[in-house]
Amino acid sequence: MTRxxxxxxxxxxxxxxxxxxxxxxxxxxLKRGSKQTKSQxxxxxxxxxxxxxxxKLASAIFLLAKFVxxxxxxxxxxxxxxxxxxxxxxxxxxxxxxFLIALVVIISNIAIKSAKADYALIVPSxxxxxxxxxxxxxxxxxxxxxxSLAVERAYVASDNGFEINAASAVTTxxxxxxxxxxxxNSTVKYTVRxxxxxxxxxxxxxxxxxxxxxxxDLENIDVIKPGQQLKVPPAGYEVSASQIVAKENEKKxxxxxxxxxxxISSASSAKKISHPAGSKYxxxxxxxxxxxxxxxxxxxxxxxxxxxxxxxxxxxxxxxxSSPVAGAIVVTNESxxxxxxxxxxxxxxxxxISEMNYRGWxxxxxxxxxxxxxxxxxxxx
Numbered sequence: 001m002t003r004x005x006x007x008x009x010x011x012x013x014x015x016x017x018x019x020x021x022x023x024x025x026x027x028x029x030l031k032r033g034s035k036q037t038k039s040q041x042x043x044x045x046x047x048x049x050x051x052x053x054x055x056k057l058a059s060a061i062f063l064l065a066k067f068v069x070x071x072x073x074x075x076x077x078x079x080x081x082x083x084x085x086x087x088x089x090x091x092x093x094x095x096x097x098x099f100l101i102a103l104v105v106i107i108s109n110i111a112i113k114s115a116k117a118d119y120a121l122i123v124p125s126x127x128x129x130x131x132x133x134x135x136x137x138x139x140x141x142x143x144x145x146x147x148s149l150a151v152e153r154a155y156v157a158s159d160n161g162f163e164i165n166a167a168s169a170v171t172t173x174x175x176x177x178x179x180x181x182x183x184x185n186s187t188v189k190y191t192v193r194x195x196x197x198x199x200x201x202x203x204x205x206x207x208x209x210x211x212x213x214x215x216x217d218l219e220n221i222d223v224i225k226p227g228q229q230l231k232v233p234p235a236g237y238e239v240s241a242s243q244i245v246a247k248e249n250e251k252k253x254x255x256x257x258x259x260x261x262x263x264i265s266s267a268s269s270a271k272k273i274s275h276p277a278g279s280k281y282x283x284x285x286x287x288x289x290x291x292x293x294x295x296x297x298x299x300x301x302x303x304x305x306x307x308x309x310x311x312x313x314x315x316x317x318x319x320x321x322s323s324p325v326a327g328a329i330v331v332t333n334e335s336x337x338x339x340x341x342x343x344x345x346x347x348x349x350x351x352x353i354s355e356m357n358y359r360g361w362x363x364x365x366x367x368x369x370x371x372x373x374x375x376x377x378x379x380x381x
Contacts, residue, residue, distance in 0.1 A: 198218070278296050287357060289358070351368065
């Protein structure tokens with residue numbers, strides 16, 4: 001008696017096997033009289049593995065289809081029994097279901113174990129073998145990336161099977177990055193590594209950029225060097241704005257004091273000091289002494305009347321002193337509003353100055369006066 005098969009069984013028994021046969025026969029045939037190359041041997045191993053796996057997979061699916069057909073058939077029988085005799089159906093259904101589930105589990109385990117064994121034949125577990133396989137792949141990858149048809153042309157042109165000339169690619173290894181010190185509860189020291197910036201360190205340690213700059217006395221937040229030691233506070237710690245401002249002001253005071261000392265020291269021995277030239281558009285009213293001096297050298301527009309220029313210069317970070325030097329501004333008390341002039345040259349006990357509004361409004365003149373004492377109150381350098 002001929003058994004009828006379902007559509008699923010027919011597809012699995014014919015179409016699937018036919019398609020797998022087409023896939024596995026895609027390798028070009030070996031030329032007559034030639035020996036198999038290593039690449040062809042590896043390809044044949046892989047082909048055999050895929051063929052075995054595909055066959056086992058098709059068999060497993062075939063059995064599964066039969067299982068589904070049997071269940072459908074049994075369900076029809078059970079349904080018929082239910083319609084006629086409910087107690088009989090209840091007795092048969094549980095036993096049949098347990099048996100079929102056990103059968104599927106056993107077949108699946110056998111297929112998996114067999115596939116693992118076949119895979120081990122073509123990919124050995126020894127580390128050196130894995131490295132060798134990776135090196136062979138690296139050899140051909142650059143060639144295929146540049147020209148996808150290079151492999152096909154090499155096979156057609158070669159008389160000894162599949163051969164292609166390719167330079168081995170160089171594989172580099174990157175050292176494992178050391179873990180960051182734990183700053184969750186306390187301040188830690190961190191050694192700057194290649195590629196670090198203060199911004200990225202702030203993200204990694206959960207600390208604000210301004211806090212890192214403050215604690216490490218950094219002038220330029222963009223310049224940190226590999227090997228440099230940094231203090232990193234606990235995560236989330238933040239320096240107040242008032243602390244940062246106070247520290248910056250203290251730095252400015254120290255810098256200004258140091259600058260003043262050096263300028264005063266050099267002024268006493270220098271023949272002349274140089275400054276950027278002034279301009280007639282200087283913010284001071286024309287015709288007065290302050291206007292003329294501001295045309296000879298650049299000064300802030302907020303210096304006020306001449307008598308305030310010594311104190312105003314200090315507030316603006318400009319050095320002052322009592323030693324005469326050419327190029328300086330001399331401040332005198334020759335008027336109720338004070339008077340300023342430009343020092344042209346320094347002699348023994350005297351200075352030669354140029355000025356405006358001493359002999360008349362808007363009039364420029366020159367004269368010599370004692371370099372110290374008398375009318376001279378000081379010099380703006």
